[in-house]
Amino acid sequence: MSEAPTTDITDIHAVAIRFAGDSGDGMQLAGTRFTEASAIFGNDLATFPNFPAEIRAPAGTLPGVSSFQVQIADRDILTPGDQPDVLVAMNPAALMANLPDLAPAGTIVINSDAFDERNLTRAGYTTNPIEDGSLNAYRVLAVPMEEMTKKAVEGTGLKGRGVLRSKNFFALGLMGWMFGRPIDTTLEWITKYYGKEPDVQAANEAALRAGYNVGLTTEMFRSTYRVQRAKMPPGTYTNVTGNQALAWGIMAAAQAARLPVFYASYPITPASDILHELSRHRNFGVRTFQAEDEIAAVGAALGASFGGHLGVTGTSGPGLALKSETISLAVMTELPLLIVDVQRGGPSTGLPTKTEQADLLMAMYGRHGEAPLPIVSVSSPADAFLATVEAVRIALKYMTPVILLSDGYIATSAEPWRIPDLSTLPDISVPFATVSNDPERFLPYLRDPQTLARPWAVPGTPGLQHRIGGLEKEDRTGNVSYTPANHQKMTLLREQKIARIADDIPEVVIDTDADADVLVIGWGSSFGAILAGVRRVRAKGHKVARVHLRHLNPFPKNLGDIVKRYPRVLVPELNRGHLWRLLRADFLIDAISYSKVEGRPFKAAEIESRLMELIES
Amino acid sequence: MTDTTQYTRQDWQSDQEVRWCPGCGDYTILASLQNFMADFGVDRENVVFVSGIGCASRFPYYMNTYGMHGIHGRAPAIASGLAVARPDLSVWVVTGDGDALSIGGNHIIHSMRRNINIKVLLFNNQIYGLTKGQYSPTSERGKKTKSSPWGVIDYPFNPVSLAIGAEATFVARTIDMDRPHTQEILTAAYQHQGSAFVEIYQNCNVFNDKAFIALTGKEERDVNRIVLEQDKPVVFGPDDAMGVVIEHGEARIVEVADVGIDAIHVHDATVENAGAAFALSRLSHGPTGPTPIGIFRSVDRSTYASDLQQQIHDAQAARGPGDLALLIAGAGTWEVSD
Numbered sequence: 001m002s003e004a005p006t007t008d009i010t011d012i013h014a015v016a017i018r019f020a021g022d023s024g025d026g027m028q029l030a031g032t033r034f035t036e037a038s039a040i041f042g043n044d045l046a047t048f049p050n051f052p053a054e055i056r057a058p059a060g061t062l063p064g065v066s067s068f069q070v071q072i073a074d075r076d077i078l079t080p081g082d083q084p085d086v087l088v089a090m091n092p093a094a095l096m097a098n099l100p101d102l103a104p105a106g107t108i109v110i111n112s113d114a115f116d117e118r119n120l121t122r123a124g125y126t127t128n129p130i131e132d133g134s135l136n137a138y139r140v141l142a143v144p145m146e147e148m149t150k151k152a153v154e155g156t157g158l159k160g161r162g163v164l165r166s167k168n169f170f171a172l173g174l175m176g177w178m179f180g181r182p183i184d185t186t187l188e189w190i191t192k193y194y195g196k197e198p199d200v201q202a203a204n205e206a207a208l209r210a211g212y213n214v215g216l217t218t219e220m221f222r223s224t225y226r227v228q229r230a231k232m233p234p235g236t237y238t239n240v241t242g243n244q245a246l247a248w249g250i251m252a253a254a255q256a257a258r259l260p261v262f263y264a265s266y267p268i269t270p271a272s273d274i275l276h277e278l279s280r281h282r283n284f285g286v287r288t289f290q291a292e293d294e295i296a297a298v299g300a301a302l303g304a305s306f307g308g309h310l311g312v313t314g315t316s317g318p319g320l321a322l323k324s325e326t327i328s329l330a331v332m333t334e335l336p337l338l339i340v341d342v343q344r345g346g347p348s349t350g351l352p353t354k355t356e357q358a359d360l361l362m363a364m365y366g367r368h369g370e371a372p373l374p375i376v377s378v379s380s381p382a383d384a385f386l387a388t389v390e391a392v393r394i395a396l397k398y399m400t401p402v403i404l405l406s407d408g409y410i411a412t413s414a415e416p417w418r419i420p421d422l423s424t425l426p427d428i429s430v431p432f433a434t435v436s437n438d439p440e441r442f443l444p445y446l447r448d449p450q451t452l453a454r455p456w457a458v459p460g461t462p463g464l465q466h467r468i469g470g471l472e473k474e475d476r477t478g479n480v481s482y483t484p485a486n487h488q489k490m491t492l493l494r495e496q497k498i499a500r501i502a503d504d505i506p507e508v509v510i511d512t513d514a515d516a517d518v519l520v521i522g523w524g525s526s527f528g529a530i531l532a533g534v535r536r537v538r539a540k541g542h543k544v545a546r547v548h549l550r551h552l553n554p555f556p557k558n559l560g561d562i563v564k565r566y567p568r569v570l571v572p573e574l575n576r577g578h579l580w581r582l583l584r585a586d587f588l589i590d591a592i593s594y595s596k597v598e599g600r601p602f603k604a605a606e607i608e609s610r611l612m613e614l615i616e617s
Numbered sequence: 618m619t620d621t622t623q624y625t626r627q628d629w630q631s632d633q634e635v636r637w638c639p640g641c642g643d644y645t646i647l648a649s650l651q652n653f654m655a656d657f658g659v660d661r662e663n664v665v666f667v668s669g670i671g672c673a674s675r676f677p678y679y680m681n682t683y684g685m686h687g688i689h690g691r692a693p694a695i696a697s698g699l700a701v702a703r704p705d706l707s708v709w710v711v712t713g714d715g716d717a718l719s720i721g722g723n724h725i726i727h728s729m730r731r732n733i734n735i736k737v738l739l740f741n742n743q744i745y746g747l748t749k750g751q752y753s754p755t756s757e758r759g760k761k762t763k764s765s766p767w768g769v770i771d772y773p774f775n776p777v778s779l780a781i782g783a784e785a786t787f788v789a790r791t792i793d794m795d796r797p798h799t800q801e802i803l804t805a806a807y808q809h810q811g812s813a814f815v816e817i818y819q820n821c822n823v824f825n826d827k828a829f830i831a832l833t834g835k836e837e838r839d840v841n842r843i844v845l846e847q848d849k850p851v852v853f854g855p856d857d858a859m860g861v862v863i864e865h866g867e868a869r870i871v872e873v874a875d876v877g878i879d880a881i882h883v884h885d886a887t888v889e890n891a892g893a894a895f896a897l898s899r900l901s902h903g904p905t906g907p908t909p910i911g912i913f914r915s916v917d918r919s920t921y922a923s924d925l926q927q928q929i930h931d932a933q934a935a936r937g938p939g940d941l942a943l944l945i946a947g948a949g950t951w952e953v954s955d
């Protein structure tokens with residue numbers, strides 16, 4: 001055994017690494033495993049998976065490139081990093097597509113075996129960038145990953161095309177060494193995941209170890225990096241994606257409401273993982289229903305709500321459009337219903353795997369007739385849990401459909417989550433009506449004087465038989481009524497019911513410097529980038545105020561006062577100004593829209609520079 | 618209340634005034650259903666009627682049960698959620714030919730396929746009544762309506778064929794005017810575990826009067842009604858002189874005397890193979906001539922709700938009732954201390 005060459009260990013506070021390759025190269029898996037190992041090690045982190053809509057675009061081409069970016073840090077971070085410091089490029093297309101994002105003088109780890117003439121041509125290179133000097137501004141580590149993986153896998157029994165599939169584990173092992181990640185966590189995971197295919201398990205283990213050992217024994221890697229554990233509030237943590245936290249939030253809300261979950265959904269990117277997660281948990285009594293279409297999904301969820309279950313449906317923008325008519329029926333019948341919209345780039349099929357926030361106005365107004373409903377938004381993967389519980393609380397207490405807005409970035413990204421003590425969740429249960437509320441006959445539309453909610457009398461309850469439906473109904477009795485004055489009255493009652501929720505949600509908490517005259521307001525997944533941008537501006541000695549909204553309808557009661565207090569109000573959104581329009585309409589303020597619709601999240605630097613422009617203007 | 622409660626038809630009537638056109642076939646069906654429910658001792662609070670849009674869809678308002686008047690075509694979807702969430706309820710869908718077969722076609726076929734325990738009563742009048750007289754997916758070709766002044770060029774659905782093709786486990790047809798037969802079919806549908814599809818020929822005396830005269834007219838009915846009875850040869854007409862044979866998957870009308878009674882098809886709705894039921898359904902598309910009524914198909918399959926309950930039961934037996942804190946922690950955790 002030769003002695004390992006001495007290496008320097010450099011301490012750094014944060015590093016962003018991007019794994020990039022063909023969509024069949026297993027980059028999402030490599031990134032996720034690196035993230036998991038970092039989470040368990042104790043770093044703070046944020047991730048950004050970015051993959052094409054095609055399952056397998058032609059190999060080696062630019063449209064087929066899939067990437068996973070993770071930032072790990074020894075302190076509280078909010079975004080996956082504006083620019084990766086390290087790029088792992090498994091083929092020329094991955095290099096071509098991702099190089100423009102790489103930080104100046106960043107590190108590129110290249111799978112040199114994939115840089116043959118065919119792949120170079122497919123990516124649009126005329127010369128080999130490893131050799132032509134075009135990468136001189138970077139630190140380039142070219143590793144024949146395929147050859148080395150083949151050698152490592154010899155003897156595991158795996159043969160043929162399967163062998164090269166393990167090369168993502170090789171890359172993962174190499175990165176693990178470079179950043180001091182323990183490989184035990186990944187080895188355990190391989191056993192758990194591939195235990196039933198011993199040859200695949202052995203090959204992946206061998207490739208992982210080989211990657212790690214190549215780092216350890218090759219002189220090419222002179223230095224490694226150390227990112228210490230982050231100081232985070234004490235508690236038990238897990239690493240969670242937005243879709244996972246949202247699914248668990250539905251289950252937690254059902255427990256807090258003492259209701260069974262009925263989740264009806266039609267597969268759609270990027271919401272399907274909520275259906276996948278919930279369908280695993282039959283032992284919790286969770287009923288999942290994969291409907292024939294989006295309309296059936298919301299219909300079935302509404303039917304289950306009528307029957308006294310927690311009816312939930314999940315979808316993305318095109319699906320929300322299809323569900324619109326039934327959501328109006330839920331408004332009219334005043335039944336509780338949770339509609340989850342994991343927004344993606346639109347219109348139409350648009351950018352199905354990319355993120356956007358352009359469904360807010362559809363959530364707000366995208367129904368026929370006067371059909372107001374509450375809207376709650378999710379601001380980060382971990383936040384999805386409590387945001388969901390809050391949305392369900394409102395739906396039950398006010399007997400109304402609620403739209404919960406998440407997005408593709410939140411859905412697939414991960415971050416550490418301090419697991420809350422579930423026993424501290426509020427009791428959000430609402431008693432069913434069991435006895436008639438009137439000596440003559442049960443009145444299904446006799447309202448609670450405070451919340452204006454009607455009683456929830458579920459089928460099977462003797463003596464409370466009643467009929468509800470989409471036709472306008474008389475106040476109190478629920479009998480069909482087309483009387484002009486009654487329609488006016490009912491329309492206003494439904495509106496007031498939603499407006500009164502403002503009395504029952506927390507006031508906005510403002511994060512402000514004294515004498516700030518610029519206020520930035522965001523909602524949803526731009527939370528991290530906005531806060532990071534604001535921190536940078538403050539670090540330069542400037543004053544900024546910041547508000548992040550959870551409740552988008554109704555707005556918190558103090559929002560109007562707050563927005564009028566600042567001469568300049570900036571509203572960054574991944575749309576063409578939805579919240580901006582609502583703020584201007586509600587409060588008559590000359591707010592400024594900062595719009596971006598590239599299918600990807602804001603960078604902290606973008607927020608920073610837009611704020612600086614405003615401050616310096 | 619218990620199942621020993623004695624009801625009368627009045628107990629099943631809601632306090633709402635019934636508002637169909639005078640002479641509409643819906644009145645007879647409503648009376649049949651209220652009588653059936655009263656006779657059967659079903660508890661009102663455990664019955665739910667769900668409907669979509671159309672004349673037939675006003676039905677829930679007139680029943681003293683739970684009910685939801687939904688939106689066009691979506692009743693089977695709403696009822697599916699309700700029936701799967703609440704297998705203890707008796708869930709009925711009242712729909713029409715436009716509601717079920719046009720705008721709601723997708724939901725009808727998939728609720729049948731899943732064998733969800735809902736009872737679908739399709740009031741087929743071969744016309745759009747509520748929107749005042751456009752042709753429907755069951756209107757005959759050539760029919761002149763407000764929206765087809767030159768005659769309908771669509772080919773119509775055969776609802777019974779469609780339901781059989783959609784894997785419905787119970788498929789029947791009856792006629793609004795024939796109350797005893799309607800009650801017999803409703804009873805069988807109610808007792809069936811799983812999706813039951815009942816096509817009811819319903820006369821719209823305003824927009825499509827006498828569409829079913831071949832089966833309801835005094836002179837025509839005896840010649841044209843083929844009443845399917847379990848385990849009996851399919852014979853019909855005066856003196857049962859006519860019969861049905863099925864050869865090479867095709868049903869044909871013959872004179873019994875020509876082929877002998879042993880050659881006549883003996884009806885068995887309970888066979889798993891749907892071939893004979895489908896062949897019988899193809900005898901008539903009109904109906905303008907001989908048309909089968911009765912139970913075409915009635916087979917046992919587990920229902921969606923019972924399979925789902927079983928999965929929940931099995932999962933709980935294998936993993937315990939589910940602890941959310943353990944589930945979350947199971948994804949891998951780490952501790953941060955002060």
